[in-house]
Amino acid sequence: MTQTVAWLDLVADDIKRVEEKMRSGVSERYQDLQAVIDYLMGAGGKRLRPALTLMAANFYPVDKEKSYSLAASVELLHTATLVHDDLIDNSLFRRGLPTLNASWSPGATILTGDYLFARSAELTAETDHVRIVRIFAQTLMTIVGGELQQLFNDGHGRVPSYDEYHQRIYAKTASLFAAGTQTGGILCGAPEHEVQALHDYGYHLGMAFQIVDDVLDFRGDEDRIGKPVANDLRQGIATLPVMLFAEKSPGHPTILKAVRREPVSDKEILTVVEQIRASGCVEKAMEEARRFACQAQADLETLPNNPYRQAMHGIAD
Amino acid sequence: MTQTVAWLDLVADDIKRVEEKMRSGVSERYQDLQAVIDYLMGAGGKRLRPALTLMAANFYPVDKEKSYSLAASVELLHTATLVHDDLIDNSLFRRGLPTLNASWSPGATILTGDYLFARSAELTAETDHVRIVRIFAQTLMTIVGGELQQLFNDGHGRVPSYDEYHQRIYAKTASLFAAGTQTGGILCGAPEHEVQALHDYGYHLGMAFQIVDDVLDFRGDEDRIGKPVANDLRQGIATLPVMLFAEKSPGHPTILKAVRREPVSDKEILTVVEQIRASGCVEKAMEEARRFACQAQADLETLPNNPYRQAMHGIAD
Numbered sequence: 001m002t003q004t005v006a007w008l009d010l011v012a013d014d015i016k017r018v019e020e021k022m023r024s025g026v027s028e029r030y031q032d033l034q035a036v037i038d039y040l041m042g043a044g045g046k047r048l049r050p051a052l053t054l055m056a057a058n059f060y061p062v063d064k065e066k067s068y069s070l071a072a073s074v075e076l077l078h079t080a081t082l083v084h085d086d087l088i089d090n091s092l093f094r095r096g097l098p099t100l101n102a103s104w105s106p107g108a109t110i111l112t113g114d115y116l117f118a119r120s121a122e123l124t125a126e127t128d129h130v131r132i133v134r135i136f137a138q139t140l141m142t143i144v145g146g147e148l149q150q151l152f153n154d155g156h157g158r159v160p161s162y163d164e165y166h167q168r169i170y171a172k173t174a175s176l177f178a179a180g181t182q183t184g185g186i187l188c189g190a191p192e193h194e195v196q197a198l199h200d201y202g203y204h205l206g207m208a209f210q211i212v213d214d215v216l217d218f219r220g221d222e223d224r225i226g227k228p229v230a231n232d233l234r235q236g237i238a239t240l241p242v243m244l245f246a247e248k249s250p251g252h253p254t255i256l257k258a259v260r261r262e263p264v265s266d267k268e269i270l271t272v273v274e275q276i277r278a279s280g281c282v283e284k285a286m287e288e289a290r291r292f293a294c295q296a297q298a299d300l301e302t303l304p305n306n307p308y309r310q311a312m313h314g315i316a317d
Numbered sequence: 318m319t320q321t322v323a324w325l326d327l328v329a330d331d332i333k334r335v336e337e338k339m340r341s342g343v344s345e346r347y348q349d350l351q352a353v354i355d356y357l358m359g360a361g362g363k364r365l366r367p368a369l370t371l372m373a374a375n376f377y378p379v380d381k382e383k384s385y386s387l388a389a390s391v392e393l394l395h396t397a398t399l400v401h402d403d404l405i406d407n408s409l410f411r412r413g414l415p416t417l418n419a420s421w422s423p424g425a426t427i428l429t430g431d432y433l434f435a436r437s438a439e440l441t442a443e444t445d446h447v448r449i450v451r452i453f454a455q456t457l458m459t460i461v462g463g464e465l466q467q468l469f470n471d472g473h474g475r476v477p478s479y480d481e482y483h484q485r486i487y488a489k490t491a492s493l494f495a496a497g498t499q500t501g502g503i504l505c506g507a508p509e510h511e512v513q514a515l516h517d518y519g520y521h522l523g524m525a526f527q528i529v530d531d532v533l534d535f536r537g538d539e540d541r542i543g544k545p546v547a548n549d550l551r552q553g554i555a556t557l558p559v560m561l562f563a564e565k566s567p568g569h570p571t572i573l574k575a576v577r578r579e580p581v582s583d584k585e586i587l588t589v590v591e592q593i594r595a596s597g598c599v600e601k602a603m604e605e606a607r608r609f610a611c612q613a614q615a616d617l618e619t620l621p622n623n624p625y626r627q628a629m630h631g632i633a634d
Contacts, residue, residue, distance in 0.1 A: 025458075027458075027462060029462075029466065029484075030462050030465065030466060032465070032469045033462065033465050033469075081431075084427050084428070084431060087423075087427065088423070088424035088427060088428070105468070106404075106405070106423070107405035107468055108465065108468050108469075110401050110404065110405060110427060110430075111401070111405070111461050111464050111465045111468070112465070113427075113431075114398075114401060114430075114434070114457070114461045115458060115461045115462065115465065117431070117434055117435075117457070118434075118454050118455075118457035118458040118461060119454070119458060121438050121450065121453070121454035121457070122451060122454035122455060122458065124450070124454075125447050125448075125450040125451040125454055126451075128447050129447070130442050130445050130446070130447050130450065131442075133438065133441070133442040133447065133450050134439060134442040134443075136438070137435050137436070137438035137439035137441075137442055138435075138439060140431070140432075140434070140435035140438070141342075141344075141432060141435040141436060141439065144428050144431045144432045144435060145344060145346070145347050145350065145432065147428050148347065148349070148350050148425065148428045148429070148432065149346070149347060151422070151424055151425050151428070152349045152350075152425075167346075
């Protein structure tokens with residue numbers, strides 16, 4: 001993690017400009033909305049998505065202002081989906097801070113998310129590339145379609161297939177990573193095969209990123225990630241470590257109950273978590289993440305060598 | 318109303334193509350989402366917004382396919398805001414049919430609205446005009462900003478000023494009418510002063526349309542509009558007839574209670590509705606609507622005379 005932060009230093013100054021853009025654009029009449037946006041932007045995060053977008057946008061000489069708009073639009077799209085997700089999941093904390101819906105009405109939370117979608121689209125249009133607008137619109141359809149799919153499949157009550165899992169983490173995470181690096185390449189006028197390589201890098205890195213996130217759900221102590229251990233499984237979502245374990249122990253009663261959304265006690269969860277940890281499936285899932293990260297690094301090979309490519313290689317480590 | 322429908326006949330065949338576009342674009346994997354979109358699109362309405370957009374887009378030779386995308390994007394943006402509004406207001410019926418949130422979870426309703434925003438943006442991008450994308454993004458910011466403003470001002474507890482009322486109905490209705498006719502003009506390459514005239518026509522017509530809608534809240538019998546009489550006032554929203562009446566009878570206790578969101582009995586509402594009807598303020602509000610409609614007709618004068626201009630003139634009648 002510390003190393004990733006070091007790689008992100010390369011665009012740290014640019015990220016400040018991106019953050020300014022993220023806060024800007026609110027009409028002076030809407031002071032309450034401005035306060036909320038400042039709050040959301042202050043909640044921070046690593047800004048990994050806009051950083052990767054900026055790196056991709058710097059492979060060739062680029063209109064800096066447009067690159068900030070593009071990176072801000074990526075992060076605002078991400079923020080908008082989080083605002084709606086926290087409301088849907090009734091999550092009260094994110095990154096250790098109260099979520100919007102924790103203190104606001106559902107109506108205000110929905111509308112704030114909508115506003116951020118609109119502002120993200122406006123920033124995308126500032127790139128003057130209609131192809132970039134289209135990619136972002138399609139990415140939002142992918143993200144939302146994946147979430148709806150998950151809601152609709154609630155009743156199926158079984159451990160997902162690998163194909164279903166890959167589709168889910170693509171929709172949830174890799175699609176936006178890929179959209180950011182791909183559109184960065186388009187913005188700076190990279191040749192089409194390099195745009196494709198930048199897209200693939202974002203895709204593979206995003207897949208690795210989400211698997212690591214899913215693995216942390218089994219590894220982390222609660223303090224560090226601010227969520228109870230196996231939070232996904234408690235909500236009936238089986239991620240890669242559970243899927244690998246379920247192959248070894250098909251019909252495990254706690255896992256079946258969980259994916260059927262039947263009540264599962266804390267004790268049952270902690271027992272199955274211990275079993276999963278002891279089974280080696282957490283490490284096996286990490287290997288899968290590592291494979292995706294290696295593919296991301298391989299995608300970079302056809303690109304010109306420069307500090308941005310080196311940073312992108314380093315982040316995938 | 319019958320007359321308006323006759324004017325809309327001019328683009329009836331095109332509207333069928335627009336409706337096809339509105340239903341299309343859903344990945345085959347999302348069959349449940351497709352069913353919901355078919356349901357929403359089947360709920361219909363007069364399709365006034367896409368019809369006006371198509372008329373504006375036909376002042377000069379236009380790429381028909383792009384004009385359908387543009388008109389579909391206007392109506393999907395409108396539909397998306399209605400889906401979220403019905404959830405926020407907890408409305409169970411719209412146009413006589415159950416709303417999405419009446420039978421669905423809040424999460425699925427939020428995500429469906431988000432999906433429609435994204436699809437609307439994608440269709441906007443199909444026009445290949447980044448300026449059109451920007452106008453739509455800004456219009457969505459205006460619509461949502463207006464709704465947030467109304468939520469935040471809930472506690473103020475007073476009858477709004479004319480300026481506040483105009484801002485509210487601009488955000489709620491006129492902004493999207495104006496965006497539709499303006500972008501129609503941009504799409505067919507109308508000269509800039511005609512694009513402006515088309516924008517102004519949409520703006521003035523939209524203002525008139527919303528005032529008439531607000532007036533119907535005091536005139537209509539419940540059966541016709543499917544809502545209880547004075548539904549806005551029951552929810553604490555003072556529209557033009559109430560504002561005009563409150564000028565004559567400042568400090569009217571029922572109106573004060575309503576705008577302060579204090580409980581108001583059905584009897585109190587029906588009494589003040591009778592008083593407002595007897596005061597002539599409903600007619601006075603209609604005159605204001607008529608003034609806006611006349612301005613809309615005046616806006617058309619600088620435009621080339623053709624069947625579309627005649628229809629737009631007729632609709633404003």
